[in-house]
Amino acid sequence: MHAEERHQAILRRLRERGSLRVTEFAEELGVSSVTVRRDVEALAERGLLDRVHGGAVQQHGSREPGAAAGAGAGVGVGAHRAPDGSPRAVPADGARLTFGLIVPAADYYYPDVIKGARAAAAARGIRLVLAISQYSPAEEQTQAAQLLDDGVDGLLITPCGPAADQGWPAGLGVPYLLVERRPGPGLADAESVVTDHAAGALAAVRHLAGLGRRRIGLLLREDSPHTPLVEEGYLAGLAAAGLDPDAAPRLRLAPPGTGPAGRAAPIERFTDAVAAGTLDGALVHNDHDAIVLLQRLRARGLSAPDDLAIVAYDDEVAALADIPLTAVAPPKLAVGASAVGLLADRLADPGRPGHRLAILPELRVRESSVGPSASRPPG
Template structure:
């Protein structure tokens, strides 16, 4: 029996009897108690039941899967019936949140959303797509079956393929993604990544760095915006975009060659004096670059002033890295607020909110002065 089948069996038993004991139910399913205990934990994390000692009970006030309050949800997510009146703060609603991962970048988005939902009396159910567009849509369908009133989604596929949420039949909002052509009317909450990159370049130029390079992750959906802000920053500072390397790293898992070579080129440029400042997306690659510099007898900020992008682990580097910190908590909180406002007032003007990130200055650029001239 697959995990999803076990989950449905657990929820069905709770609807029928109101409670279950882990050991007894595991014996019925022919699986270990540890397996059922983990299933119960996963369902509790999604807000679908309450854990008790030795088992689980149906969450008070929970709805039957597939039955949104005051309306029915068809098999394709189409709403039927009359919508109920929604309080201005959204109290009593249930939202689904679908993000690509729960380890890097998104934990604070989730935390911000949870805090905002709790403050408004909204249940928040979490789903992880694991960067799979197919899994993303599967999770959306499951959340609809669980009876959510609206969805917060971070699509992981190409922008051109992100039109599918428009057919869900419930209000939705994009989180950390700008709507593509297929979602012309979609609301969204994003970090202004272009503004963050521009601030990073302005900071480096203000230190007297004149040859500022860019190292980007090729597979990140934020890459085009970071590059846009970087180029705008160079223009604003009167710097030549061809004076320093602008390179992209192959996605993780494609082999070391596609990732080591760009970092080595950056290190060579620092040694040659043709690179004295760098914006690196993301933290992990900035730390690797820092290690390569040290191996070559070079240092930050003396030889290279570095600004990382994301600020997940930048402060933990041997030389703490200056970093652009996206407002992840605020993004999650604002997304919940906008979706609640949409449900309370369906006719309100549509909103697209871009929140400015913060530049956190640390040792990798602190006290840096203009580097030596090339040659």
């Protein structure tokens, strides 16, 4: 069982029962107590649970035991609408607002989104309830149904599949907002808060071109929902710098779990191009693949930034690479906080104009593009 699967199992147990003992849960999962204890520590650091002696309890403000009842119910409206049938703007009993937050996972990328949302909710006196879809559209809708049954007043959703284009959130019966997803055609009126990934990629290319790199390639995750926007910004950056988009390889990596061939071959093509002198700069989405590329370069006797200047995209672990990687850092804390703020404003004023907020990421310059002793140009 992978770490993320264990994390999801721990959070699911806390939602169902409110607490767990490390030794008993480790036996259920068939892993060591040390492993579960480390998982609990990691989740506690993210603010997703509270540690207690010998176990863990649900973090203050998370779902109470028994909240999973009604998992098979459809996503309906019922008591979530005001008497005139419109989405209810405030709790009928005057209690504090409760928002549900549905994200695909609680690790890589989303912990800071969750932290930002949690801080903004606490500042406004809003209770935030977290649900995890595990990258399953069906589970996503099940979690939405459960949150509605629990009486949430609004939903923050990061759709993990084609649901964003199918329009299912439009029938929730409570105000909702998309987080890190642009609304598809089926959600023409949906509000959203996103990172401007195209602007981040453009900034990365501009940085590399400003260093004199003329053959800038692109290595992308095939399965990432951000891939089209990163590629859009990359091409815009090349055009702005007057660079030929066909001068360097533009490749996609197969999703993890599809076998080594679909992932190793593109990275080998990149290292071959560096060795041949046809690639001198690269934008790599994401950090993990940028680190693998760095390792392959070293195995071939090549280095960054001398042979290849590298910019990673995400900045989750880029700074921990053997040669710290320059990286585009999405404003994850700000995305989570802004999402809560916009949804709260919608509830306070249902008639206000719709908002779609795109927040600019930051380029963090490190040794992989300019070297340890070089001056760092503005990003």
